[in-house]
Amino acid sequence: MxxxxxxxxxxxxxxxxxxxxxxxxxxxxxxxxxxxxxxxxxSPGTNLSPLPPTSGDAIKVASIATEFPTDWEEFATANSLNISTKQSEWLNRERDEDPDMYLKWMTSHGAVPVDSVRHQIVLRGNRAEPVRITGMRVLSRCQRPLAGTYFLKPSGGGGEDTVRIGFNLDKSHPIAQRADDLSASFGESYFASKTYSLKYKEEVVFQAIAITSKFYCEYRIQIDALSGDRRIRQIIDNKGRPFNVTASIARRGDTHPYKGYRTMYVGGLARSEVTPKPGQNDNRAWIQVDSKSWSG
Structure with missing residues (x-):
């Protein structure tokens, strides 16, 4: 023991x-x-990098930005807006000093781009095997154009267009077409003879434009792609909401082309034809005109 x-x-x-x-x-x-x-x-051989995902989106939207032209501004709303002199001058200052705040105010008050809108879309591969983009199309819902308040601010110059693909929302099934400028005469289907293959974390940038001359449209962009032998579809939108654009209801060539709008504001070169309101010192700010009589 x-x-x-x-x-x-x-x-x-x-x-x-x-x-x-x-x-x-x-x-x-x-x-x-x-x-x-x-x-x-x-210890040697330890791999700290995460493996490519096998589920979730095969293509990541790295970033998307809606680009508003700075050389010629046109917006329209569904309702009539009344902007005070102080608001107008504040908007003009924000446009120069903080364009994002300016656009946020406009869109939060229902302002929608007229005739066309541009997007810069950055896509990133999110699979171990390459993901091949084979097409893009628009899923849209359209109605009569907006006829509330119209904003017009022309300038003397034009910007250089770098748009590569275009969607004509006046068509019943808009697909991505070749687009070299802002005209409605887009070329052939962009993906008819071309695809993009994205490796894991590889990126591609698309400059896209959506146009309409007939409607107010809300839309999302659908991506068609192949991941291995599996067909996939992904939707691009504006943070869960649709993008939007409206046609102009101005009748070009008429004596009073903007009489269809209930309210109208002009700025830029168009201000030269308008007498400022008392106390309105900023000659670049929006100023209200009578849409029924203003000829531009």
Whole structure:
């Protein structure tokens, strides 16, 4: 019995020594780190990079931005807006100093781009195998153009267009077409003879334009792609909401082309034909005119 007890005591002593050595080793590592030494490096072959996902979106929308032209501004709303002189001058300052705030105010008050709107879309591959983009189309819902308030601010110059694909929302099934400018005469189907293959984390930038001369449209963009042998469809929208654009109801060539709008504001070069309101000192700010009589 005593012999058995001694054997157990020896094993217990050895186990205690082992624990003590391990604790001492950890203590020295902690002291070395506190003293300025580098922490122990991962063992060779350790891969800290996450593996490509096998579920979720095969193509990530890295960023999307709606681009409003700065050389010629046209907006329309569904309802009539009344903007005070102070609001008008504040908007003009924000347009120069903080364009994002300016556009946020306009869109939050229901202002929609007229005739065309541009988007810059950055897409990123999100699979281990390449994902091939085979097409893009628009899912739209259209109705009569907006006829509430009309904003017009022309300037003397025009910007350079860098649009590569276009969607004509006047068509019943708009698909991505070649687009070299802002005209409605888009070319052939963009993806008829071309596709894009995205490797994991590889990006491609699309400059897109949507146009209409007949309707007010709300729309989303659908991507058609192949991931391996599986067909996939993904939707691009404005943070969960549709994009929108409206046709102008101005009758070009008429004596009073804007009489269909209930309210109208002009700025830029159009201000030269308008007498400012009393107290309105900023000659660049929006100023209200009578849409029934103003000829431009």
């Amino acid at each position: 005593k012999k058995k007890f001694r054997i157990l005591s020896i094993f217990a002593s050895l186990a205690g020594v082992s624990v003590l050595l391990q604790s001492t080793s950890v203590l020295f590592q902690v002291l070395d780190y506190i003293g300025g030494s580098e922490p122990p490096s991962p």
